[in-house]
Amino acid sequence: MYKVDKDRVVELDTAPRPDIGAPIPVLVADEGTVLLAYITSEPDPSWDGTWAKVVSPDSADEPIAIVRFSRVCAHMLGRPNDEAFEGHPLASRGLRPYAVSEIADSSWIHALERMNAVHPFHRPEHFARYKHFIFAFHDSTFECVAESFTVERCRGSIRSALQRMVEMLNDERV
16 A cells, blocks of 8 residues: 555545445546446435345446546555454544545655656656545445546446446547
8 A cells, every 4th residue: 555644635525425335336447547336325215224225236226426537547446444444544534434535645646656756757747636536435445546537427237337337438449
């Protein structure tokens, strides 16, 4: 991972919060674009706490967010999950599960810039355009260093969102 220095966590409201139960995140990526889809949080007004809704990648009519990251520098999906979230290096800085955040003064971006410094045409100022985003899910955490992201909302299954993501990635290549 990366060693935290001056990092500051800023929660964002520009992407919907992931579902706390089973957001079932999925990624489609190439070298410059990353697409992330997940089930979003949508409280059921009839829920009384006595039952649990079970979802799968084929569950229909779910609220889905498809997030398109532009000019991606790096990304990772993996641990920690919500039960081990305190082990994330930014948890002590306010990073929370089931949230979408941007990391100001990101140590990861600084580490990527230092790694690139051996390149003969390295320009440190190029790394100033990057932002560090974190999407904290139930069973995993997604982090991405990119210039920006946009969100497309839809209803359906994660499987149908995956098909849409492949179409979106192919559209980028045209």
